[in-house]
Structures are given as C-alpha cells and as structure tokens.
Amino acid sequence: MRDSLGVDVTQLLDEHVALERQYVAVTATPEGCLGGTLPDLETADDELRHSTRVVCRLLREAPGIVTQLQAARATEAGGGEAIVSETMSRFLSALHALQEQAGARLSTTVEEDKEGRETFEEVKARDEKAGQQVKQLQKELRAERASREADVSSRDAVLRKLRATLDTITNTAADEVKAIEAEGKAQEQADHATGAEREAALRAELAGLKGELGSRRKEHRESEEALRKKKARCEGEVEQWIAKYDAEVGERYEELKALKAIYAEETAQLAELEAHFARLAAEREAELEAERRVAEELARQQAQERALHDGAARIQAVFRGKTERRLLEKRKAGKGGKGKKK
Incomplete structure (x- = not known):
C-alpha cells in the first residue's frame, strides 16, 4: 500500500490517525492526569482539525488516491489478502462515513438543511456552554x-x-x-x-x-x-x-x-389545496371567458342595432328634407304664377 500511494501520502495518513488516537486519549483522560506526554484538549482539537483539512485538500487535489483506497478496501472486504493496516482500515471507514454524510447532505432540501443547521447551531451552543x-x-x-x-x-x-x-x-x-x-x-x-x-x-x-x-x-x-x-x-x-x-x-x-x-x-395538505385552488381558478377563468364572449356578442349586437337605428334616422332626415324642399318649391312656384296672371 505504501508503494502504490507513496511515502508522503502514507505518512500524512498515519500522522492523521495518530492525531485521532491522541484526541481520543485526551478526551478519555481526566485533565488533571494528562502528564507531560499529552497536550490539552484545545490543542489536540486544533491539531486534529488542521490535519483533517490537509487530508481533505489532498484527496480533492488527487482523486486517484480515493480510488486506490476504495480498491484496497474492496479487496480486503472480498476476502482477499489485507493490503491495508488496521490504522488505514479505520481511516477508510471514517472516509466512507464522511462520504455517506456528504451524500445525505446533498440529498436534503434547502429548508431541511437550514433547519438542520439551526438545530446543529443550538446543540453546538449548548455543547460549548x-x-x-x-x-x-x-x-x-x-x-x-x-x-x-x-x-x-x-x-x-x-x-x-x-x-x-x-x-x-x-x-x-x-x-x-x-x-x-x-x-x-x-x-x-x-x-x-x-x-x-x-x-x-x-x-x-x-x-x-x-x-x-x-x-x-x-x-x-x-x-x-x-x-x-x-x-x-x-x-x-x-x-x-x-x-x-x-x-x-x-x-x-x-x-x-x-x-x-x-x-x-402539512406539505402534502398544501399541495392538495394548491391543486384544488388551481382547478377552481381554471374553472373561474373559463367562466369569465364565457361571460366575456357573451358580453362581446351583446355589445356587437347593440352596436349593430345602433348603426341600423342611426342609418334609419339619417335616411328619414334626408327624406324629410327632400319632402320639405319640394313643398317649399311648390309653394314658391304657386305664388309666382298668381302674379303673372294679374
């Protein structure tokens, strides 16, 4: 395993596992009994966090390492000869757990993630207190x-x-x-x-x-x-x-x-209500459309009736005008004839 991954990568992983063991030892030992070999809890926590970030950057920059580690774990799980040590096996288990956690994180909705973060922050605050x-x-x-x-x-x-x-x-x-x-x-x-x-x-x-x-x-x-x-x-x-x-x-x-x-x-009920109100809105829209068409037809008929009425009124006015002019001309003609006979 050291030959395939390289001495630097293997040494980095071994140091990370050693820091994990140190953190477990510090948390399991009373603070007054640490002695001179173990650091305090805050120092051990900072060192483990820094090492975790370094390992994550290494795996992000070199994805082939993850493939090799997964292949090694699959070989050991399939009953083949173990090519990783117990320390490396524990690291692979932790890495697999982190992958599952990341998958679960990506599968959650924004609301669930926000709610989980708020809950985590509350629990974290109580834990820090x-x-x-x-x-x-x-x-x-x-x-x-x-x-x-x-x-x-x-x-x-x-x-x-x-x-x-x-x-x-x-x-x-x-x-x-x-x-x-x-x-x-x-x-x-x-x-x-x-x-x-x-x-x-x-x-x-x-x-x-x-x-x-x-x-x-x-x-x-x-x-x-x-x-x-x-x-x-x-x-x-x-x-x-x-x-x-x-x-x-x-x-x-x-x-x-x-x-x-x-x-x-409540989300399911909300979906049902939204579907119901959508159907009601569609029905109301159809009713409004039918009423609009009826109103347009009525307005068209009324416009036609007004046009006919106005045309008839104009025709009557023209006819009356002609009739009046003829009568006026006849009257003028009658008066002129009487003057000539004198």
Whole structure:
C-alpha cells in the first residue's frame, strides 16, 4: 500500500490517525492526569482539525488516491489478502462515513438543511456552554489542588521546623541533665527541684508540641478529605451535566423528528389545496371567458342595432328634407304664377 500511494501520502495518513488516537486519549483522560506526554484538549482539537483539512485538500487535489483506497478496501472486504493496516482500515471507514454524510447532505432540501443547521447551531451552543462549564470546574479543581498542595507544603515546613525545635530542646535538656549530674551530689538535692521543674516544663512543652502536631495532622487529614469530597462532588456535577445534555439532545432529536413529520403532512395538505385552488381558478377563468364572449356578442349586437337605428334616422332626415324642399318649391312656384296672371 505504501508503494502504490507513496511515502508522503502514507505518512500524512498515519500522522492523521495518530492525531485521532491522541484526541481520543485526551478526551478519555481526566485533565488533571494528562502528564507531560499529552497536550490539552484545545490543542489536540486544533491539531486534529488542521490535519483533517490537509487530508481533505489532498484527496480533492488527487482523486486517484480515493480510488486506490476504495480498491484496497474492496479487496480486503472480498476476502482477499489485507493490503491495508488496521490504522488505514479505520481511516477508510471514517472516509466512507464522511462520504455517506456528504451524500445525505446533498440529498436534503434547502429548508431541511437550514433547519438542520439551526438545530446543529443550538446543540453546538449548548455543547460549548457545557464545555465551558466543565473547563471552569476543571480550572477551579486545579486551583483548589494547587492551593491544597501549597498549604500542605507550608504545613510540612512548619512540621519540620517543629521537629528540629523538638530535637534541639531534647538535646538541650539532655546536656543540662548531664551538667547537673557533673556538679556533684552536694548540689543534687538543691538542684533536684529545679531540674525536676525544668524537666516538667520541658515535658509539658513537649506534650504541647506533640498535641499541636497531632492537631495539625488532623487538620491536614480533614482538609484532604474535604478536598476529596469536593473533587467527587465536582465530578458528579460534571456527569450530571453530561447526562442532562444527552437527555436534552435526545429530546430535541425526537422533537425534530415530530416536526419533520408534521411538516411533511402539512406539505402534502398544501399541495392538495394548491391543486384544488388551481382547478377552481381554471374553472373561474373559463367562466369569465364565457361571460366575456357573451358580453362581446351583446355589445356587437347593440352596436349593430345602433348603426341600423342611426342609418334609419339619417335616411328619414334626408327624406324629410327632400319632402320639405319640394313643398317649399311648390309653394314658391304657386305664388309666382298668381302674379303673372294679374
């Protein structure tokens, strides 16, 4: 497989798989227990995102690599000899899942894609908020742990100082006892009371120091126990937030499915109503067209009737005019004849 794809491509894919394993290890390990070998979650996430973009650009620029990887996967799935490693097989599975996701993305409508994006943005916002709360709790836990360690170190220093003081006092008391014994038996009776008082005071002081040491040890244990309980409580709260987040995501998913079903039903009803109103509009258009034709025919008939009426009126006017002129001419002719006879 390395010979067919090339050393550079294989090395790039191996590095991407290594970053995926690193991200899984970081997310599966408590933040306080990462140690010096693993980066923090933000760094691991940024490195994995960058590597994913680089691999996608490589596959886009060289489509033949995808064909070779698919052929290799088909050979292994068909029972042939495995020519890809377990790491490469996992990468091919992830690549196939990405292809299916891209296909599903292309098959969705604009409304479904917009609705899915809005839902994803809401879930992403809640996830980021929960992540910020987790980071804040982890930050508080680290601060509390650092404060506890500083307190323990300070108290250990005080304890060492008290032990040194106790050793000094013990050695001083022993030296004083030896000096008193060396002075002689003559001073023994007189100094016995002073020595006894001094020893009692020292013993009392020693008992007090031991009591203080015991009380401070007890305080240390109580403080450590309180910190342990606080840590367990913080971890329980984080688990509750995660469980609450999972429950909310499940509820939103069910709501999304129900809304999609309602949307599909309403879309079907809308299509039926649009078809019904289209039929009604066509029928109304046909009725209006028939009424328009009737109105046009009526207007034509009325126009013809008006034309006939106007023509008859003109003919009558002409006829009356001629009749009047003839009568007028006859009257003029009659008057002229009477004058000549005179």
